[in-house]
Amino acid sequence: MTDTEGERRPAGELEASVLAALWAAGAPQSAAQVRAAISQDLARTTVATLLGRLHDKGMVGRRPDKRGFVYFAMQDSHGLTARRMHRELDHSGDDRSLVLARFVEGLNAQDEAELRRLLEEDRP
Known part of the structure; x- marks a missing residue:
């Protein structure tokens, strides 16, 4: 996970961005919606991986949707x-x-x- 200048960003920073996007949305979001909401230029697969890790940690919930999952924050x-x-x-x-x-x-x-x-x- 690197930024446009090739420097590696801490995973915690990326997770915080993803969580902030979910909190701001106020409704379950797909990986593509989360990707569009964050200011960092990340691949959809990177966002999906982050959401999966946050789900595994119990920080986000998910439910099936039309073409995959939608995610929501478990806590404020x-x-x-x-x-x-x-x-x-x-x-x-x-x-x-x-x-x-x-x-x-x-x-x-x-x-x-x-x-x-x-x-x-x-x-x-």
Whole structure:
């Protein structure tokens, strides 16, 4: 996956572009529709591969359509960020407490106050 100057783009950047196109569309999209919506000049097969990988990761859903699949985002950008945070925590090893402590240490005062508020909130 290269740009017009031959430099390789990070897969995460391409995945983010594909997800942004799905969020903006607000309706299921084919690979061709996603390709048309993103600003990068990518082959349809590249977009289809990215959509397949995002589907395998559980980040997009898909359903059969006339000539293949249409894809839709499983979560909004905030849900996706939370999912990434959970995945990182799950892969952090045995000492989740240490990872959480280091995370909290890095919060600014406003974020720390918001986290405290959320933790103290009654949950259904």
